[in-house]
Amino acid sequence: MLMQQVPPALVALLPVVIFLAALLWLDSYKLLAPTSVVAVIGAGAAMAAVSYPLNAFLLARLDIGLLPFSRYVSPLTEELLKGLVVLALLRMHRIGFLVDAAIYGFAVGAGFALAENLYYLHLAAQAGMGTWIVRGFGTALMHGGTTALFAVMGLARIERAPHAKAAHFVPGFVVAALLHSGFNHLSHLPLLATLATMLTLPPLLWLVFERSERSLRAWLGQGFDADAHLLALIGSGSFSSSPPGRYLESLKRTLPGALLADALCYLRLHTELSLRAKGVLMLRENGLEPPAAGDETRAKFTELRYLEKSIGATGLRALRPVLKLRQRELWQLYMLEGGLG
Secondary structure, rough: OOHHHOOOOHHHHHHHHHHHHHHHHHOOOOOOHHHHHHHHHHHHHHHHHHHHHHHHHHHHHOOOOOHHHHHHHHHHHHHHHHHHHHHHHHHHOOOOOOOHHHHHHHHHHHHHHHHHHHHHHHHHHOOHHHHHHHHHHHHHHHHHHHHHHHHHHHHOOOOOOOOOOHHHHHHHHHHHHHHEEEEEEEOOOHHHHHHHHHHHHHHHHHHHHHHHHHHHHHHHHHHHHHHHHHHHHHHOOOOOOHHHHHHHHHHHOOHHHHHHHHHHHHHHHHHHHHHHHHHHHHHHHHOOOOOOOOOOHHHHHHHHHHHHHHHHHHHHHHHHHOOOOOOOHHHHHHHHOOOOO
C-alpha cells in the first residue's frame, strides 16, 4: 500500500543518484568536482540518446528478434558507447586513481540509465510499481556498475604498462558486456536480476575503494620522496653525475644543446608542480583544505606549456624515463592546474 503512494519517477530515478552520491561521499580525498561528475552524467545520457537509433538500425539489419538482440547485441553496443566516455576522460587525464575510475564510470552509467528510465516513464507511464523497482534498482545500477568495472579494469591495466593501448581495455569491456548480457538473460526473472545486482555491486565497489585508498597512500609517500630527491639533485652541483643527469647527458646525441637546456628546465618545473600536487593531496587526506594556487603556480604552468611546445613530441618522449609520465603523473598536473580556476 505504501509503495503505491510513491511516485514511479522517484523509484525509477532516485536509486542510482543516491548510490552515486554515496560513492562521492566515500571518497575521502574528494578528488572529483561535483560539476565534473554532473557533466559526465550528461555525457552518459547523450550516449543513451545515441544508442536508440543505433540499436534500432542494427535490429532491423540483423533480423534476429528482440529477445536475442537484447541478450547478445545491445549489451555490446551500449557498453561500447558508455566506454567511449570513459576512454575520453582517460585520454584527457581526468582519471588518476581507481576510485576516480569507479565514480566516473558509475556516473556515465547513471546518466545512461537516467535518460533510459525517463524515456520509459514517458513510454509506459501506466506500468506497475514492480516495473519501476526493477528499472530503478536493477537496470540502472547494472548500467552504472558495468561501466564502473570497465573503467576500473582499464585503469588498473594501464597503470602497469608504460603506454596505454586499446588492448588494455578489452578485458574490462568483455566483463562489462557479459554482465550486461547476463542481466538481460534474466529478463523473465526481473526481481532475481535486481536482487543479484544489489547484492554484488556494493561489495565490489567497496573493494575498489579500499584498494584505491591503499594505493594512493603508497604512491603519495614514495612519489613525494622521489620528487623531493630529484628536485634537490637538480639544485645541487652533483646532478650531472646522478642517473637522471647521466641520462640527460646521453640525449646530446639526439637533442640540440638548446633543447637539452629546455629539457632540464622542463624537468625542474614538472617536478616542482608534481611535488605541490602531492602536497595538496596530503592535506586533503588529513582533512585540511589546501591554500589556493596563486600567480606563481599559474606562471609555472604557463612556462611548462611553452617548454612543451619548444621541446616537441620527440623531446618529451625522450624525457619519459626520467619523468615517468604515466596516468597518475599526468592526472596530478591536471588536478593542480584545474584548481587555478
